[in-house]
Amino acid sequence: MTRLPTSMQRILRDGGIYKKLRARLTGEFTNPKWIVQPTALYSESGNDEWIYQIKDRADKDELTPDLLSQEVG
Numbered sequence: 607m608t609r610l611p612t613s614m615q616r617i618l619r620d621g622g623i624y625k626k627l628r629a630r631l632t633g634e635f636t637n638p639k640w641i642v643q644p645t646a647l648y649s650e651s652g653n654d655e656w657i658y659q660i661k662d663r664a665d666k667d668e669l670t671p672d673l674l675s676q677e678v679g
Contacts (some may be wrong), residue, residue, distance in 0.1 A: 621663070
């Protein structure tokens, strides 16, 4: 599995990209749907997966896409 550079991890962890994406899609399209394919959705042994990262955030509703699909690798 390839790890993202630390700077990219911070950008994604912040959630700003996803929030901007959702706002722009909503502004341009009627009832848009978006999909995210993180490397790992859930893992009992690690804390770098999607659900762990957003589950306790106040803005989790803005960061939750319509469909999550885990990468296969």
